[in-house]
Amino acid sequence: MAGSIKAEKIAKSFGNRAVLDGIDLDIQSGEIFGLLGPSGAGKTTLIRILTGQLRQDSGTALITGTDTRRLSGNDRRRFGITMDDFGVYERLSCYENLKIFAGIYGAGKREINEVLAKVGLTGAAKTSAGKLSKGMTGRLKLARAFMTDPDILFLDEPTSGLDPVSAAEIHKMILDEKKRGKTVFLTTHTMTEAEKLCGNIALLNEGRIVEYGRPEEICRRYDHQRRLKIHLKDGSDIEIPHTAGSAGTVAELIGSGKAETIHTTEPDLETVFMELTGKELSA
Amino acid sequence: MKNTAVIFRKQLSDTLKNKTILIQFLMFPVLVIIMENLVRIEDMPEHFFVKLFAVMFVGMAPLTCMSAIISEEKEKNTLRVLMMSNVRPAEYLIGVGAYVFVMCSAGMAVFAAVGGYSGTGLVQFIAVMSAGIILSELTGAVIGVFSRNQMTATSVTVPVMMIFSFLPMLSMFNDTVRNAARITYSQQISDLINGIGTSGVTAESVIVIAVNAVIAAALFVIVYRRKGLE
Numbered sequence: 001m002a003g004s005i006k007a008e009k010i011a012k013s014f015g016n017r018a019v020l021d022g023i024d025l026d027i028q029s030g031e032i033f034g035l036l037g038p039s040g041a042g043k044t045t046l047i048r049i050l051t052g053q054l055r056q057d058s059g060t061a062l063i064t065g066t067d068t069r070r071l072s073g074n075d076r077r078r079f080g081i082t083m084d085d086f087g088v089y090e091r092l093s094c095y096e097n098l099k100i101f102a103g104i105y106g107a108g109k110r111e112i113n114e115v116l117a118k119v120g121l122t123g124a125a126k127t128s129a130g131k132l133s134k135g136m137t138g139r140l141k142l143a144r145a146f147m148t149d150p151d152i153l154f155l156d157e158p159t160s161g162l163d164p165v166s167a168a169e170i171h172k173m174i175l176d177e178k179k180r181g182k183t184v185f186l187t188t189h190t191m192t193e194a195e196k197l198c199g200n201i202a203l204l205n206e207g208r209i210v211e212y213g214r215p216e217e218i219c220r221r222y223d224h225q226r227r228l229k230i231h232l233k234d235g236s237d238i239e240i241p242h243t244a245g246s247a248g249t250v251a252e253l254i255g256s257g258k259a260e261t262i263h264t265t266e267p268d269l270e271t272v273f274m275e276l277t278g279k280e281l282s283a
Numbered sequence: 284m285k286n287t288a289v290i291f292r293k294q295l296s297d298t299l300k301n302k303t304i305l306i307q308f309l310m311f312p313v314l315v316i317i318m319e320n321l322v323r324i325e326d327m328p329e330h331f332f333v334k335l336f337a338v339m340f341v342g343m344a345p346l347t348c349m350s351a352i353i354s355e356e357k358e359k360n361t362l363r364v365l366m367m368s369n370v371r372p373a374e375y376l377i378g379v380g381a382y383v384f385v386m387c388s389a390g391m392a393v394f395a396a397v398g399g400y401s402g403t404g405l406v407q408f409i410a411v412m413s414a415g416i417i418l419s420e421l422t423g424a425v426i427g428v429f430s431r432n433q434m435t436a437t438s439v440t441v442p443v444m445m446i447f448s449f450l451p452m453l454s455m456f457n458d459t460v461r462n463a464a465r466i467t468y469s470q471q472i473s474d475l476i477n478g479i480g481t482s483g484v485t486a487e488s489v490i491v492i493a494v495n496a497v498i499a500a501a502l503f504v505i506v507y508r509r510k511g512l513e
Contacts, residue, residue, distance in 0.1 A: 076367070092297060100365075103285070103288075104365075
């Protein structure tokens, strides 16, 4: 039960606009779960409902077995959150920022220094949060979420706008948390991030889950999207569907000596999402 | 109580780094020291600048600081983080309010020292100034809770603050202004400070301050119910 997240038929509207419509989730303890969808799909709204920041219109959401509409102070200590729009105290140092939350959670200097070390900000402990790079600010927000050593981490687009090195550092921290048995609920619109980190994913579009499962399984379900990419000796490339009928074309290109290399291309999550919704995931 | 203390300490850590707030706490206490020591005008009432600046301080510093602190936290979403971390709205507001009160009390101590208040006069001065500070804090909290961001807060704070801090000064020169200003708590605070050691506390002052307090509290409840702290 500890670290599990369940949602049944969650629906939420703002005015006449349905933002979430019948969302079902079953996330096991110790899993990294990825919620993928373009901007405006409803990812942040779902996180806000699952963390008790917002009430759903209908349906039930349970976090470690407790209804998110009735979360107590102790329940809230069991999950850490970083939302893209959560701010930091820019005039205060990293240490002072964390000291506020240590005070609230009854933690001390030792815990602050531990989380600073965990996110690699020990050297910047005395630096004002406003002077940090975007990547370091992201790490400071993560440190704040780690403060109570929570069972569940909700990370809303944790690598959004970061350079590849900073993103890789955050990926490593997320994987480290999984190794420690923590549940991670991750929202992203980057398919490579989801494929790299997540055990299960859900593709969210216009408030509805359009696919759910392991990334590789989802891609396999759309195997008809598999293609052959042939690089020709004149430097050009051609792509053809990978079907029984393509064998003749391939044989002809090899026979005539035009083909230099032949690769099969698997459908990725972006391709799957495009087929399901007609939209790009990163839109 | 623990979270209130955390918020109080957070604000203390921020004091020297937040120039906008710091200047509000320092401006009038520093000005009163300078003016009382440098300006000598014949027939000027004793401690004229203490009485003038004390009222301006009460009308300006607590009001501006409360609205600036709350609106900044709303704009930068740090308030939402605090709420998500089990800090209750009342704990937050009391923590910020206590901080502003303590900082303004330091300013009040400067005014009391420069004004040479002692004994009953000092007690009266502290009581009157404290009432004014609390009322201004409440008004500032209404604006802070009402405003989505700092820009909105500033555009509302400036005219409100000018009314409460400058009307008592302007009323010295014009009877019409004085009659209009009588309904504001800051004018009554001014009258009470000027009456320390002479006319004492009048019923009109007590009633006007009480009515102002009820209106500010009612406004706070209405705005808080409609807007909340996020």
